[in-house]
Amino acid sequence: MTPAVDARSLLEVAVRPDIVFVAGKGSWLTDSQGRTYLDFVQGWAVNSLGHAPDAVARAVCDQAARLISPSPAYYNDKMLRLADLLTANGPVDKVFFTNSGAEAVEGAVKLARKWGGLHKNGAYEIITFASAFHGRTLTCMAASGKPGWDRLYEPKTPGFPKAVYNDLDSVKRYLTDKTVAVMLEPVQGEGGVFPATDAFLCGLRRLTEETGLLLICDEVQSGMGRTGRLFAHEHADIEPDILTMGKGIGGGFPLAAMGCKARFSCFEPGDQGGTYNGNALACAAGLAVVETLLAPGFLERVEVAGARLRERLDPKAQALGYGRTRGRGLLLALDLGRDCAADIVAQARERGLLVNNTRPDAIRITPALNITDAEIDQGVDLLVSVLAAAADRS
Ligand SMILES: *Cc1c(COP(=O)(O)O)cnc(C)c1O
Numbered sequence: 274m275t276p277a278v279d280a281r282s283l284l285e286v287a288v289r290p291d292i293v294f295v296a297g298k299g300s301w302l303t304d305s306q307g308r309t310y311l312d313f314v315q316g317w318a319v320n321s322l323g324h325a326p327d328a329v330a331r332a333v334c335d336q337a338a339r340l341i342s343p344s345p346a347y348y349n350d351k352m353l354r355l356a357d358l359l360t361a362n363g364p365v366d367k368v369f370f371t372n373s374g375a376e377a378v379e380g381a382v383k384l385a386r387k388w389g390g391l392h393k394n395g396a397y398e399i400i401t402f403a404s405a406f407h408g409r410t411l412t413c414m415a416a417s418g419k420p421g422w423d424r425l426y427e428p429k430t431p432g433f434p435k436a437v438y439n440d441l442d443s444v445k446r447y448l449t450d451k452t453v454a455v456m457l458e459p460v461q462g463e464g465g466v467f468p469a470t471d472a473f474l475c476g477l478r479r480l481t482e483e484t485g486l487l488l489i490c491d492e493v494q495s496g497m498g499r500t501g502r503l504f505a506h507e508h509a510d511i512e513p514d515i516l517t518m519g520k521g522i523g524g525g526f527p528l529a530a531m532g533c534k535a536r537f538s539c540f541e542p543g544d545q546g547g548t549y550n551g552n553a554l555a556c557a558a559g560l561a562v563v564e565t566l567l568a569p570g571f572l573e574r575v576e577v578a579g580a581r582l583r584e585r586l587d588p589k590a591q592a593l594g595y596g597r598t599r600g601r602g603l604l605l606a607l608d609l610g611r612d613c614a615a616d617i618v619a620q621a622r623e624r625g626l627l628v629n630n631t632r633p634d635a636i637r638i639t640p641a642l643n644i645t646d647a648e649i650d651q652g653v654d655l656l657v658s659v660l661a662a663a664a665d666r667s
Contacts, residue, residue, distance in 0.1 A: 275306060290622060297324025300641050300648045302627070311652050313640045314627045318462070318494050318604060321521035321562055323641035328561040329524040336557035343553065345546055351556035358563050362503055364512035365532030369540075370551035370559075372527050374493035374519030375408025380531035380545055381456070381489050381515045382412055388487065388539050389453030396453040399489070402438045406463035407456070407491055416456065419463070439469060441476040454487035454515070455480075459505035462494035465632040466599055466606035474509035481514075487537065493519035493529065494604065498566040498642050501576035501602035508601065521642070526558035566642070575642050578649060579603045582638070585653045593657075593664045598638070605638040606631075607656075613667070617659055626655040 275291045293305040300323050302310045315323065322329065336351065343349050356368040371377045382399060389396040401407070403418040414422050415429035432451075437443040444455060455477055461467040481488040490513035495505035499521055506513055514537050519529030549555070565571065579602045586607065587597045596608030609617065614630035621628050621636075628636045640652070 275304075290619075292622075299323035299326070300644050308625065310622070310625050310627050311648060311655065312627045313638050313652055313656075314629045315639055315641050316525060317520065317629070318499055318639040319520045319523075320525045321497055321499070321642045322524050322565060323643060324525070326524055326561075326565075326643075328565055329526065329558050332557045332561035333526060333554060336554050339553075341552065341554045342549065345548065345550045345552075349551070349553040349556070351553045351560060352551040355556045355559045355563065358560065358567075359518070359530065359532065362563075362567060363516065363532065364504070364506070364534070365516050366535040367538045368530050368532040369545065370556065371519075371529045371531065371547065372549050372555070373408070374491075374517065374529045375410045375413045376547065377493065377517040377519055377529040377531040378407045378413050378416065378456075378491055379410055381491070381517050382416065383545060384515060384531070384533060384537065384540060385454040385456075385487050385489060387544065388537055391539055393453055393485070394450070396451050398432045398434060398447075398449065398451040399454045399456050400436050400444055400447045400452060401433050401456050402458075402461070403435050404438060404461055404464035404467070405435075405456075405458060405491075406461070406494075407458075408493070438464075438467065439473045441473060441480065444477065444480065448484060448486075452484075452486060454489050456489035456491060458491045458493075458495060459509070460495040460500060460601060460604055462604065462637075463631050465635050466604060466637055468505075468599070468601055469509075471509040474506060474511050478509075478511040487514045489513060489515040489517070491517045493517050495601075497521035497562070498572050498575055499602055499604045499639070500600075501572055501579065503566065503572065505601065505604075522562060523555060523558045524562040526555055528555040528559045530559075571642075575602045578640075578642075578644055578646075579605065581646060582640075582649050582653060585650065586656065589653075589657045590660055593660050595660060595664075600638075603638075603640055603642055603644070606635040607638065608635050610634065613663060617656075617663055620659045620663060621656060624655050624659060626652055626659070628656065 296303040405418040407413040407416040412430040434447040515533045596610040612633035
């Protein structure tokens, strides 16, 4: 039996298992009892290169001894280099660094509203989607379509009508002279890993162009190589006007970013900022991660790894009466076909495999992007044994 954890000094915001992690390397975590776990959660798709990757550890250690934070009022070399790397390899021309995804989305909302004030007669509404997740500030919660959040912490920021994901007509129904933008996740992550169809993304791009609206892609979860491309919108061959990045960009180090096309760059000095924005330490971590993602063959390997996982898991899961995996690259969810996800997650943990559930009927699978074939096979075997035991019990 694992001893109960004494957590009385922590504010209670999550139900956590009685495990205290003390170390991690690659796809593996170690707890205070010396048990190891194969990690298919990776901090919710945050540790793109696994736990404590050498490249990030080295970059952070070197940078910490050199320069941590000269102030956002000054340039630093790492902030400039990372911004150049992102603009050279993504759809945006300009980047603003933040410390969390929510802050990046806040920046995107502010930029769209500023632009609407300047160029669209004060239009401010941003059409978002049911089941969307954009973060936990009050504005990001208002933009999200998470069930139950509409009644929490009222009143929130107004101006986020919710359309139906993958339904272009439902977006058209919310267009008014107050609309300035449409914002979506190219793959709804927290909502349960539901990809937008290429046709929907192309349709949205055409619609926003025709109506003079901004298209904002929130790629905090789907970006940074998670789906086998640097950004998930690339699968549909479209480019957003505003893009948010986060989670995997720092390889576990707190870092996120918001970027835009040059013609929508309308912040003036004083409009946006923050004490730690673009600090050299976080940007050094980001540089180490993004340089690794862009190395030849890395993103192709993500696609291959995702295909391997699905090919091995799907037939066995289906033979046991469950559904199949959905998603792209290594942003995946197994559809269980019934509300047993919490049980599967707990049983998997008992057997040394970490997966998580964002909805009662599916488990999300977001391993390190550099996971090995052997680790994929081991994780699938563990998961299948848990699925089989659960199928026997029911
Ligand atoms: C996680 C997430 C956010 C919020 O990021 P934080 O770093 O938790 O603030 C925003 N958008 C999407 C799509 C996310 O998955």
